[in-house]
Amino acid sequence: xxxxxxVIGVIGSGxxxxxxxxxxxxxxxxxxxxxxxxxxxxxAMDGIEKILNRLVEKxxxxxxxxxxxxxxxxxxxxxxxxHECGLIIEAIVENLEVKQNLFSNLEDIVxxxxxxxxxxxxxxxxxxxxxxxxxxxxxxxxxxxxxxxMPLVEIIPAIQTSPEVLGNSKNLIDSWGKTTVVAxxxxxxxxxxxARPFYGEALRIYDEGMADIPxxxxxxxxxxxxxxxxxxxxxxIGNDINYAVTETVxxxxxxxxxxxxxxxxKRMVEAQRLGKKSGKGYYDYNDDAEQPEAIKDETLxxxxxNRVVSMLINEAVDALFLKIATKEDLDLxxxxxxxxxxxxxxxxxEIGLDNVLxxxxxxxxxxxxxxxxxxxxxxxxxxxxxxxx
Numbered sequence: 192x193x194x195x196x197x198v199i200g201v202i203g204s205g206x207x208x209x210x211x212x213x214x215x216x217x218x219x220x221x222x223x224x225x226x227x228x229x230x231x232x233x234x235a236m237d238g239i240e241k242i243l244n245r246l247v248e249k250x251x252x253x254x255x256x257x258x259x260x261x262x263x264x265x266x267x268x269x270x271x272x273x274h275e276c277g278l279i280i281e282a283i284v285e286n287l288e289v290k291q292n293l294f295s296n297l298e299d300i301v302x303x304x305x306x307x308x309x310x311x312x313x314x315x316x317x318x319x320x321x322x323x324x325x326x327x328x329x330x331x332x333x334x335x336x337x338x339x340x341m342p343l344v345e346i347i348p349a350i351q352t353s354p355e356v357l358g359n360s361k362n363l364i365d366s367w368g369k370t371t372v373v374a375x376x377x378x379x380x381x382x383x384x385x386a387r388p389f390y391g392e393a394l395r396i397y398d399e400g401m402a403d404i405p406x407x408x409x410x411x412x413x414x415x416x417x418x419x420x421x422x423x424x425x426x427x428i429g430n431d432i433n434y435a436v437t438e439t440v441x442x443x444x445x446x447x448x449x450x451x452x453x454x455x456x457k458r459m460v461e462a463q464r465l466g467k468k469s470g471k472g473y474y475d476y477n478d479d480a481e482q483p484e485a486i487k488d489e490t491l492x493x494x495x496x497n498r499v500v501s502m503l504i505n506e507a508v509d510a511l512f513l514k515i516a517t518k519e520d521l522d523l524x525x526x527x528x529x530x531x532x533x534x535x536x537x538x539x540x541e542i543g544l545d546n547v548l549x550x551x552x553x554x555x556x557x558x559x560x561x562x563x564x565x566x567x568x569x570x571x572x573x574x575x576x577x578x579x580x
Contacts, residue, residue: 197363198223200273202293203282204235204266207310210338211280213239216260217252217339218367223276225267232266239264242339274300278363280332282310285435290314291322298323306356308332312383313439316349316376326351330360333380335528343528344369345380370527372520378443381516381524383436385535387450388502390433393421393495394453402486402495404473409485410492411499416532421499422473426466430459430473448561449506500538501550505566507535512568518579536579548573 199215201208204226212235215222226232243257273279279301281293294307301307307329309319320329331347344364348357361371374380379387393407402410408420425433434456441450459465459472466472474482507521516524522534539547548570554563572578 197277198275200225200276200279201282202226202270202279203284203310204228204232205282207334207336207338208282209235209239210336211282211310211334212264213242213260213339214334214367214369216263217243217256220263222264223267223272224264225270225273229268232268236264236266270297271300273297274302276301276305278306278308278360280308280310282334285311285314287314287318290319294319294329295322298325304328306330306360308360310334313379313436313443315378315443316347317351320349320351327353328356330356331374331376331380332360332364335382341528342368342370343382343524344371345374345382345524345528346371347374347376347380349376370523372516372524374520374524375513375515377513377515379436379440381510381521382528384440384515385503385506385510385521385525386529387437387440388499388506389417389529390421390425390456391437391450391453392499392502394455396495396498397422398453398455402491403483405483405485406488406491407495409487410495413487414489414492415496415500418530418532425456426472426474426476428466429468430456430465434460449564451562497550498554500535500542501547501554502563504535504539504542504547505551505569508539508569509566511536512566540578540580544569544573544578 197220199220199222201212201222201224204224212222212224224232224235240261243252243261246252247254247257279297281290283289283293290309290311297307303325305328307323309316309331310333311331312333316329316331320326323329326349329349330352331345333345333347335341335343346357346361346364361373364371372381378384396402396407397404404422408422411417411420419427434452437450437452441452444450463469464471467476470476510516510521511518518536522536525531526534548565551563551565555565
């Protein structure tokens with residue numbers, strides 16, 4: 192696969208699709224962008240041009256570079272125009288049947304050596320690949336939003352994906368200046384799986400009345416070093432999106448209690464309190480709104496932080512135990528994909544694996560819920576006095 196001459200196809204002109212187009216075009220590729228909605232396609236092209244011009248204004252890009260990048264982007268109305276592409280990345284609605292139909296139709300258009308990638312965040316790559324005759328050329332290439340700014344890209348081989356396609360996909364995305372990690376095709380891959388307790392356990396702490404929302408956010412941000420507290424981040428992501436991912440991961444893991452969604456978040460979605468985009472979520476974003484103050488009690492704050500971080504570490508340890516990814520890729524994914532202050536396995540070593548285990552065992556004893564069961568790998572490592580690094 193000759194990377195310098197590769198024509199890239201992107202399907203879906205929403206925020207994610209447009210972001211991927213920008214990344215590919217600024218990396219020197221001719222890019223074809225398709226969307227069934229002509230207005231959305233036009234809107235995306237205008238948006239990309241404005242972003243490139245803004246980068247010039249901020250002196251992050253030369254004017255000639257921006258013009259050249261934009262000139263490499265071509266909106267197309269028919270998917271038959273993708274016949275010359277060497278890689279196609281799909282970034283459409285998160286619906287398995289819709290994606291399968293698209294991939295099946297694409298296969299009749301592109302050459303046999305064209306890599307067909309999906310940017311899905313939670314659907315099975317293997318199921319999408321199964322819709323194709325040449326399923327070995329299907330792979331997951333999962334960007335994070337906003338794609339031009341977020342460094343991490345998860346590369347997910349389906350059961351059918353050939354080693355050559357996996358290697359070529361990784362090398363290409365690396366050449367775009369991204370940090371790639373390889374993840375097993377399991378629900379949520381690395382980031383959306385391992386991050387679940389950041390939201391879920393924070394919601395649980397709130398539901399129990401242990402602390403209010405601003406206090407939980409304060410503890411995680413100020414004491415833990417996270418860039419945003421969990422409730423601020425859920426409002427930023429959108430409660431509808433965050434809840435849908437949690438629900439999907441819960442269902443796809445055969446209703447494992449560890450991923451059980453929160454009624455609080457479900458009710459927020461039902462009330463259309465979706466966060467920043469709706470003007471109100473866990474916080475009120477109207478101009479005249481008064482924001483509640485956190486109770487800055489360090490003892491309480493440390494209890495909150497220790498509980499959430501222990502749950503996050505347990506999830507990362509279990510992902511390693513189940514060979515979802517290497518320890519290096521697990522830590523890299525969480526620092527580069529969601530800006531965690533430290534890799535969770537390195538953090539576990541710092542805290543002491545025995546301390547993490549004792550916190551989890553205390554929670555398990557208190558609640559009697561499988562939600563708090565410690566990973567077998569964590570128990571084994573403590574018994575053998577081992578560390579991750």
